[in-house]
Amino acid sequence: MAKVLMKGNEAIGEAAIRAGCLNYFAYPITPQSEVAEYLSKRMPEVGGVFLQGESEVAVSYMIFGAAAAGARVFTTSSSPGISLMSEAISYIAGAQCPAVFVNIMRGGPGLGGILPSQADYLQATKGGGHGDYRMLVMAPASVQEAVEMVMQAFPLAEKYRNPVMILGDGLIGQMMEPVEFPDNLKTEPSNKNDWATNGMDTRGSQTRNLVKSLYLDPEVLNKHNLTLKAKYDRMKREEIRFEAHNTDGDYQALIVSYGTMSRVCRTAIDLLKDQGIEVGMIRPQTLFPYPEQAVLEAASKASCKAVASIEMNMGQMVEDIERSVRGRRPVSWFGKCGGEVPTPEEVLEVVKGLIG
Amino acid sequence: MGYRHTINAERCKGCGLCVSICPKKVLEISDQVNTKGYFPAYQARPADCVFCALCCVMCPDVAISIVELADSDHKA
Amino acid sequence: MGKTFQKPLALADTITHYCPGCTHGVIHRLVAEVIDELGVRGRTVGIAPVGCAVLAYNYFTFDFQEAAHGRAPAMATGIKRVRPDLIVFTYQGDGDLASIGMGEIIHAANRGEKFTTIFVNNAVYGMTGGQMAPTTMPNQRTTTSPFGRNVDDVGMPIKVAELIAALQTPAYVVREAVITPKNILKAKKAMKKAFEYQVAGRCYSFVELVSTCPTNWGLTPVDAVKWAQNTMLPYYPLGELKTPEGKPAPGAEH
Numbered sequence: 001m002a003k004v005l006m007k008g009n010e011a012i013g014e015a016a017i018r019a020g021c022l023n024y025f026a027y028p029i030t031p032q033s034e035v036a037e038y039l040s041k042r043m044p045e046v047g048g049v050f051l052q053g054e055s056e057v058a059v060s061y062m063i064f065g066a067a068a069a070g071a072r073v074f075t076t077s078s079s080p081g082i083s084l085m086s087e088a089i090s091y092i093a094g095a096q097c098p099a100v101f102v103n104i105m106r107g108g109p110g111l112g113g114i115l116p117s118q119a120d121y122l123q124a125t126k127g128g129g130h131g132d133y134r135m136l137v138m139a140p141a142s143v144q145e146a147v148e149m150v151m152q153a154f155p156l157a158e159k160y161r162n163p164v165m166i167l168g169d170g171l172i173g174q175m176m177e178p179v180e181f182p183d184n185l186k187t188e189p190s191n192k193n194d195w196a197t198n199g200m201d202t203r204g205s206q207t208r209n210l211v212k213s214l215y216l217d218p219e220v221l222n223k224h225n226l227t228l229k230a231k232y233d234r235m236k237r238e239e240i241r242f243e244a245h246n247t248d249g250d251y252q253a254l255i256v257s258y259g260t261m262s263r264v265c266r267t268a269i270d271l272l273k274d275q276g277i278e279v280g281m282i283r284p285q286t287l288f289p290y291p292e293q294a295v296l297e298a299a300s301k302a303s304c305k306a307v308a309s310i311e312m313n314m315g316q317m318v319e320d321i322e323r324s325v326r327g328r329r330p331v332s333w334f335g336k337c338g339g340e341v342p343t344p345e346e347v348l349e350v351v352k353g354l355i356g
Numbered sequence: 357m358g359y360r361h362t363i364n365a366e367r368c369k370g371c372g373l374c375v376s377i378c379p380k381k382v383l384e385i386s387d388q389v390n391t392k393g394y395f396p397a398y399q400a401r402p403a404d405c406v407f408c409a410l411c412c413v414m415c416p417d418v419a420i421s422i423v424e425l426a427d428s429d430h431k432a
Numbered sequence: 433m434g435k436t437f438q439k440p441l442a443l444a445d446t447i448t449h450y451c452p453g454c455t456h457g458v459i460h461r462l463v464a465e466v467i468d469e470l471g472v473r474g475r476t477v478g479i480a481p482v483g484c485a486v487l488a489y490n491y492f493t494f495d496f497q498e499a500a501h502g503r504a505p506a507m508a509t510g511i512k513r514v515r516p517d518l519i520v521f522t523y524q525g526d527g528d529l530a531s532i533g534m535g536e537i538i539h540a541a542n543r544g545e546k547f548t549t550i551f552v553n554n555a556v557y558g559m560t561g562g563q564m565a566p567t568t569m570p571n572q573r574t575t576t577s578p579f580g581r582n583v584d585d586v587g588m589p590i591k592v593a594e595l596i597a598a599l600q601t602p603a604y605v606v607r608e609a610v611i612t613p614k615n616i617l618k619a620k621k622a623m624k625k626a627f628e629y630q631v632a633g634r635c636y637s638f639v640e641l642v643s644t645c646p647t648n649w650g651l652t653p654v655d656a657v658k659w660a661q662n663t664m665l666p667y668y669p670l671g672e673l674k675t676p677e678g679k680p681a682p683g684a685e686h
Contacts, residue, residue, distance in 0.1 A: 023514050049513045054539040058506040061499065061536070065507030068497050069477065071514035091500050197495035197511075199518050201474035210489050212480075212498035359436070371453030371646075371653040377613055394452065410613040412437035416457025417448065422437045 003178040008143040008168070009034035009076075011179045012102055013042060015150035016074050018181045020189065021100070022048030023073040025062040027055060027081060030114040031170040032104035035076040056081040060088030067097040068211040070196030072154055072189045074100035078170075079108050079120050083128060089163050090129030093228065094213030096195070098157035101135070102150065102166040104173040107339045115339020116170030118259055121316035124167050125288040132225050134232045135165045136239060137287040139258040143177035145285075151185040156239070158190040160231050167287060169312065171260040171341070235289050242291035245269065247280035250303035252355045254329075255281040256295060256321050257310040261335075261342070265310050268347035279351055280304070287317075295324035306354040309333045310347055358425040359407040361399060367419035368396035374411035374420065380404040383411060440464040442473050444491050453653020455610045455643040456484060459552060460491050462616070463521070466624045467494070470631060476519040477511055479504040483525035484558040502533025505540035508547040519630055520547040526565035527557045530592050534566075537596070541636050544601040548626045548637045551592060554645040555664060562648030566590045569663050574648070593640040593673050601636070602676035604629045609642035609670055611657045622672070635676040642668050 006014070013035045016024065024043060026036045036052060043050035049066075053059035056077055066073040077085060082103045092099050105120050107113030120128075124137045136156055140146035149166050157164040193203045197211055215221035246269055247254075257265045262283040269279050282298050284291050299307050307329050309317045315333035322331045334350040336342050368390065374397050375383045384400040396419070399405060412420045439445070443464035450456045467473050473494045480488040482501035489496035499507050504522035512520050522529075529537050529551050537549065556574055557563040564574040564581060567589045571580035581589075597605040604626055608619035619641055626637035642664050644656035651659055673679070 025510065025513075051509070051513055051543075053506065053509070054535060057503070058509075058536050058539065061503035061506035062510035062513070064503075065479070065497060065499075065510030066514045067510075068507070069511040069515050069518065073510070073514065087500060088503070095498070197477045197497055198515065199475040199477065199495060208493060208495050210496050210498075212489065212496075214486065214498055367447055369452035373453055373653050373657070376654045376657075392447075407435070409435055409437045413613040413616050414458070416450065416454055416461075418439045418443065418457070418461055420437070421439065422435070424436050 003180050005176050006143065006179045007034060007174065007176045008146055009104070009173045010038040011143050011147050012076065012150055013038045015147040015181065016100070017042065017046055017048065018186060019151040019154045020186055021072040021074055021154055022046060023066055023071050024049065024075065025051050025053050025059045025066070025073070026075050027053055027059050027077065029078045029081045031106055031116070032076050032078050032102070032173050034173070056084035057088070060085035063099050064088050064092050064095070064097065067092065067099040068095065068197055070192040070198040074102065076102040076104065078104045078106045079112065082120060082123065086123070086128035089135065090131050090133055091213050092163050093133035093135070094131060095211050096161040097211065098154070098161055099163045100150070100153040100157055100166070101163055102168060105167065105169045107337060113339045114170070116260070116341065117312045117337055117339060118169055118261060119313040119316070119337060120167065121287065121311065121313060124165050125290070125320070133228060134235070134288050135163050136160065136235055137165045137167055138285060139167045139287050140172060141259055141262050141283065143172060143175065144179055146172050147179055147181060148185060151182065155187045155190070160235065162231060167259070169259050239286055240289045240291050241285040242294050243283040243285060244294065244298065245281040245283060246278065247282070247298050249278060251278040251280040251301065252303060252305055253279045253351050254299050254304050254307045255279060255310055255351065256284070256307060256317065257281060258284045258287065261310055261312055264342060264344055265347055267344035268351065271344055271348050272351065277352070277355065290320050290324070292324040295321060296326065299325045299329045304329060307331045308351060308354055310342065311335045312341065313337055359422050360425055361402070361405055361407060361420070361422050363397055363399065364419045365390050365396040365398070366392070367417045368394060369417055370394040370396055371416065372397070373414045373416070377410055377414050379408060379410065380406060440468045442467040442493055444493050446490050448491055449487060450484065451647045453644065453646045453656060454484070455554070456552065458610045458616055459550060459641055459643065460488065462610070462620045462623055463523070463550060464492060465620065466627050469624065470627055472519045472631065475517060479507050479520070479522045481522070481524040481528035483528050485523055485525060485552070486559065488523055502528050502531070503536055504528065505533065505536040505545070505549065509540050509543070509545045512545055512547050516546070516633070519627065521550060522547065523550045523552070525552045525558065526554065526567045530566040530590055538599070541596045541603060541638060542599045542601050544603065544636050546630055546633055546636060548630050549639065550623070551638065551640040552643050553592070553640055553668065554643040555589070556645050556648045558645050558648055567592070569667065589667065591668060593638065596638045597673035603635050603674060604637040604676060605674040606638070606672045607640040607642065607668060607670055609660070609665065611642065611644055611660050615670070629676065642670070
């Protein structure tokens, strides 16, 4: 299979097409507008649907309508746009429709900045919209991984009948890296005749389908929420993914980091190795469900003195690490939020400071 | 050929719109309450009904229907 | 003599939750009659609003989606773009379409999305208990304009059909009323024409229907009709505002 040098945003767009998703609705926002620009040319080439909507709000409901009608569909946006889409994400989860959202994070809060950040971790994993719902959240650390996660997102969304989010950052969107599009990840859309409003004639049925999220009877709504919760519990059992780095031997500290930040941490770990200091890292690939057990085990190594969350935000992942570690080790945070990326040297100094 | 005009008293909410628009003043509001607590409309002067169906068109609850009768029904 | 009259197939048997005399019931029936007459029930998808008609899907026997407040035109866009063969309509009230959803309706109409909108204009927010709407008449009392709508403070009511008709993209835009049998029959003709344009894949179609809300107007159903005739019809003129072939000549329809 050929490797192509591609900008992350464009590779994400291409990945969706290779996954058999030929429907894209979006609104421009830095730093991910190139996805829309790329797909505005590419979708017509493959006979797909491209539409630039009038706002992220409108786009998120175009996604809902199309998904509810049984189509494989996705959108991309960045932090403030994802805030606007959060209501629709709640509706889509409540109505049990599959859809894929890609957030190329930028600095926040508010208008913030256009440079990369990881400042939407809590929004993505704890819910940006209202009600008891979660999204399956995956965080790529390279353009290649973004491609694979986008391609995996569609069957996952259909397996759970739930929105799935790819949490990238501006670096993933903007950088160019070699990419291969795997053939073995393409899947056919699942049979949606049980629930989708794809027309009674299409289903050859006299029974109509209804997609809704309103349940006025409290017992019925409770039961519905238990159904949703069961899906999220199943995600916790079946979909956790992470990468362990340098954790086989003894190490004095554990870094937990995801996305492009984890690559900087890898370099820091190499630099520390050169100085004779071993540091391990757990890189969550799914942020929900969170690899709690993996973090707990890695933190509990006898030689490990401290755990550090290194992220491009004000410490949003610290609570999840603390919960995983259950008080066995101190957890601290280092990060930058303005769009600067911490350097390997900065990470090195922070970790050395923790080890003492 | 005859027609039968039927008001489904359980569907009717007694809004009175049919009573107000009937050109032949056939309809009135009954004093027999239905199970929902409404006083439904009924044909007070059925013989005057010309089956214009304006009441059917006006009714928000599709409570009124008119069916064509087979000849034998009409004679009986 | 008369004609037979039966409940259409596309309308469910369920007794509606609408108030006595509420013209939602009439409009639902007209939609169902048109769907039956065009023979498209097997490929129709309706989109319910947030408003009194939030439960509209309980009263129809074809596929339905429930939209967030104001967003039905965006959802309709999504469906129609991925499945142009489906017959899609949004059914929206004053708040849903003319307030929170104003952006979505203008843009869907302007893009010429080929679905149909049924806009129920009863000059008030029904479901939430009678608050002022963008379509509330001057000096009309509502629960949030207890001294009457003060146009110096909050402006004049919005004539949505005119707003949609002013867009440059070809569309079918019409306003009728559903408050007397005569105008109900005209409304049905307009609605059928709107759906026929969609079946032909021709253009966006918009049907505004002057309606009553007896409960929140504090009037009997019969008096509500009179109020709508005297107060709303002079302000919201009936007739075709625009067809895809061009604006109708003055005096064309009414």
